[in-house]
Amino acid sequence: MFWNEPNNLSHWNRDLDPDWDQFATMVRLAGERLAVEAPGLPRVLGGISPIDPWFVAKLMDKGVGDAIDVVAVHGFPLDWNHWHIEEWPERVAAVRAVCGGKPVWATEVGASSLVSRTLQAWALDRTAEILLPHVERVYWYALMDLPESWEATTRHRESEGSAYFRHFRMGIYDAWGEPKPAAARLGAWAARGVGVCEWVYWHEEARLQRMVARLRELGVRRLRTGVGWADWDRLGSLEWFDHVLNALREFDLTLTLCFTPARFGVLPHHTSPPCDLVAYAEFCATVVERYRDHLGTSSATPMPIG
Numbered sequence: 001m002f003w004n005e006p007n008n009l010s011h012w013n014r015d016l017d018p019d020w021d022q023f024a025t026m027v028r029l030a031g032e033r034l035a036v037e038a039p040g041l042p043r044v045l046g047g048i049s050p051i052d053p054w055f056v057a058k059l060m061d062k063g064v065g066d067a068i069d070v071v072a073v074h075g076f077p078l079d080w081n082h083w084h085i086e087e088w089p090e091r092v093a094a095v096r097a098v099c100g101g102k103p104v105w106a107t108e109v110g111a112s113s114l115v116s117r118t119l120q121a122w123a124l125d126r127t128a129e130i131l132l133p134h135v136e137r138v139y140w141y142a143l144m145d146l147p148e149s150w151e152a153t154t155r156h157r158e159s160e161g162s163a164y165f166r167h168f169r170m171g172i173y174d175a176w177g178e179p180k181p182a183a184a185r186l187g188a189w190a191a192r193g194v195g196v197c198e199w200v201y202w203h204e205e206a207r208l209q210r211m212v213a214r215l216r217e218l219g220v221r222r223l224r225t226g227v228g229w230a231d232w233d234r235l236g237s238l239e240w241f242d243h244v245l246n247a248l249r250e251f252d253l254t255l256t257l258c259f260t261p262a263r264f265g266v267l268p269h270h271t272s273p274p275c276d277l278v279a280y281a282e283f284c285a286t287v288v289e290r291y292r293d294h295l296g297t298s299s300a301t302p303m304p305i306g
Contacts, residue, residue, distance in 0.1 A: 001044040001045075001046050001047070001072065001107065001224070001254055001255065001256040001257065001258075002027045002030055002031065002043065002044065002045055002046050002068070002257065002258075002284070003023070003027070003046035003256075003257070003258040004046045004047065004226070004256050004258045004259075005046060005047060005048065005049040005074060006020070006023050006046050006048065007020075007048050007049065007050070007052055007055045008049050008050075009271070010271070011258070011259075011271055012271055012273075013267070013269065013271040013272050013273065016266050016267065016272060016273055017273050019058075020055075020058060020059065020062070021062065022273040022277060023059075023273065024059055024062035024063065024064050025062075025277050026273070026274070026277040026280050026281070027045065027059075027064050027067055027068065028062075028063055028064060028066070028067045029067075029277055029278055029280070029281040030043075030067070030257075030280055030281040030284045030285075031043045031064075031066075031067025031068055032067055032281075033281040033282075033284065033285050034284060034285065034288060035067070037285045037288055037289065038288050038292070041288065042069045042070055043067065043068045043069045043070070044068065044069070044070040044071075044072050044105065044107070044254065045059070045064065045068045045070065045071050045072060046072060046256065046258065047072035047073055047074040047105075047106075047107040047108055048071075048072070048073055048074065048095075049073075049074035049075070049076075049108070050081065051073045051074070051075055051081075051091045051092075051094075051095060053094040053095050053097065053098045056071060056095055056098050056099055057098040060098060060099065060100060065099070065100050065102070068102070069102060069103070070102055070103045070104070070105055070136075071095060071099045071102050071103070071104050071105075072104070072105045072106070072107040073091070073092065073095055073104060073105070073106055073107070073135075074106070074107065074108035074109070074141075075088065075091065075106065075108075075109055076108075076109070076110055076111065078111040078112070078119070078123050079110075079111060079112050079163070079166045080163060080166070085123065085126060085127065085130070086130065088127070088130045088131055088134065089130065089133075089134050092104055092106075092131075092134045092135055093134075103135075103136040103137075104134075104135050104136065105135060105136055105137040105138075105139075106131055106135045106137065106138045106139065107137070107139045107197060107224055107254065108139060108141040108197050108224075109127050109131065109138060109139070109140060109141065110123075110127075110140055110141040110142060110170050111123035111124065111127070111170075112166040112167075112169040112170050113169045113170075113171075113180055113182070114165060114166050114168075114169040117180045117181050117182070118181060120172070120180065120181070120182045121180070121181040121182040121184075121185050123182075124140060124172070124182045124185045124186060124189070125185055125189075127140075128140075128189045128192075128194055132192065132193075132194075137193070137195065137222065138193075138194045138195065139194075139195040139196060139197040139222065139224045139254075140172070140186055140189075140194060140195070140196055140197065141170055141196075141197040141198075142170040142171045142172075142196070142197060142198055142199075143171055143172060143173060143196050143198040143211060143214060143215065144171040144172075144173045144174070144175055144177065144198065144207070144210065144211065144214070145168055145169055145170065145171035145173070145174045145175040146167060146168045146170075146171075146175060147168075147175045148168060148175075172185075172186055173210075173214055176210075177210040177213070177214060183214075183218065186218055186220070187217075187218040187219060190218050190219045190220045190221065191219060193221075193222065194222075195220060195221070195222025195223055195224060195252075195254075196215060196218075196220050196222070196223055196224070197223075197224040197225070198211055198215075198223065198224075198225060199225060199226055200225050200226070200244050200248075202231055202234070202240070203240060208244065208247060209247075212247055212248065215251065220251070221251060221252050222251070222252045222254070223248060223251040223252065223253055223254070224253075224254040224255075224256065225248065225253065225254075225255065225256070226255065226256035226257070226258065227241055227255055227256075227257055227287050228258065228259045228270075229257060229258060229259050229260060229261060229280070229283050230259045230260060230261045230262065230270045231259075232261075232283060232287070233261035233263070233264075238290075242290075245291050245294055249294045253294065255287065255291075257280075257283065257284050257287060259271075260272050260273070260274050260280075264276070264279055
């Protein structure tokens with residue numbers, strides 16, 4: 001999967017790329033490179049948030065459609081979006097109308113338990129019921145809560161009020177791996193192909209092991225996670241990511257490749273466009289080549305990259 005939420009200022013600095021020209025070129029270069037390096041591997045446009053068909057149409061007009069195979073969307077109508085959960089079908093249809101018939105995956109959907117754990121369990125059931133007939137894949141976000149001592153990746157932080165703290169209660173397990181009511185509900189939907197989106201954090205070994213154990217308990221097969229470009233640039237990254245990918249190789253993986261290393265950015269920040277757009281394509285190709293043995297280990301479907 002190429003990037004994460006490129007139309008969200010918390011993930012791509014559109015002030016440096018106001019018409020997304022650099023982003024479109026970067027994705028085209030990466031998609032073209034992977035078509036040569038790994039033919040047949042699905043190339044996924046990073047999930048958009050908000051769900052904006054105008055944004056998708058703009059990227060298609062810039063030639064991105066020739067370099068991707070799947071368009072992904074993210075939605076959280078009970079927490080951050082200004083639309084009703086029952087609007088999911090029309091939101092997906094609006095994206096399908098502009099993406100040239102490509103499959104649409106919902107690679108992050110979820111509801112926090114900040115207000116009610118019971119409401120979260122209901123939301124999981126209702127989201128899956130609504131979405132499964134309309135998209136090719138669904139991934140629930142998230143498996144585990146974030147510890148309160150951490151920071152969430154958002155530009156406003158505490159100034160968002162309660163909206164910020166919802167980031168910490170998106171899991172169907174708490175931060176220590178204890179289940180909420182929604183965990184049992186996801187176990188039932190996993191048998192129908194619903195997956196999980198869960199990030200692996202730098203050298204959080206105990207959390208990684210809890211993650212694998214809980215996914216096994218639920219019977220989850222499809223997992224979306226990430227290999228951060230900025231983390232890839234850190235000392236010891238190959239050893240860490242080799243360890244992570246080996247721990248997760250039993251799952252049908254979708255890898256999200258995003259976040260610019262500070263030294264490569266127009267500005268020294270993970271949301272910045274890179275100075276050299278080809279560098280992102282090189283990163284994507286390197287990850288695919290290194291973990292080629294992990295492709296298709298849990299099903300006949302190869303591991304998507306995007």
